Amino acid sequence: PAGGHGEGDDGVPRPDRRSPPAVGPTSPSAPPGPVAGAVTATEAATAPVPAVTGLTGGPPTGAGAGGGSHRRRAGWLASAVVLAVLPALLGLRALTGWPFLPWDDGGEEFAFEPGRTHGCTVHRRDGLLYAGHSETAEELLYQLVISREVLEAQCLLDHHGFPPGPVDGAYDALTERAVKRFQEDREHLVIDGIVGPHTWEELRR
Secondary structure, X not given: OXXXXXXXXXXXXXXXXXXXXXXXXXXXXXXOOOOOOOOOHHHHXXXXXXXXXXXXXXXXXXXXXXXXHHHHHHHHHHHHHHHHHHHHHHHHHHHHOOOOXXXXXXXXXXXXXXXXXXXXXXXXXXXXXXXXXXXXXXXXXXXXXXXXXXXXHHHHHHHOOOOOOOOXXXXXXXXXXXXXXXXXXXXXXXXXXXXXXXXXXXXXX
């Protein structure tokens, strides 16, 4: 009979015991396909790492590469040339009397003139010798220094019998040689060719 109920043998209505419609087994859903443009884990692990330029320690390439280092090398080369040439000039000055290095390194105003020599007026005052160019007792003098103090030392060296060559204010090889001879003559002085406080003390005696 149609409908949701039926009747038994005794005519009493019975609920419809028909089985519910069979439902087939649910098939597992297929995994979602890859999204366009996505990168899988395997691809990410095996993909080559792109090279990063400009961060390595190698020399840069392209226009202007190495410009700074070239300029530094040029500066070092120029300094090396100056240091190499100066000793040769000093030797030439000692041999020929040619004046050079016209600058003042003594802290006082001193006009160096090539070929010009200066006179010495050595006199004694308060028991000490002076030559009229400086009254220093501790100015450090060595090769390449040009100053009034060098004039003073040259005058005093000559006065003591150790001629330093031209009295021009340039501490050259001749002046250094005279200083060493003077220091050697004074037993308690260090023979280094440098005029310091102890050598000044002896020069002014």
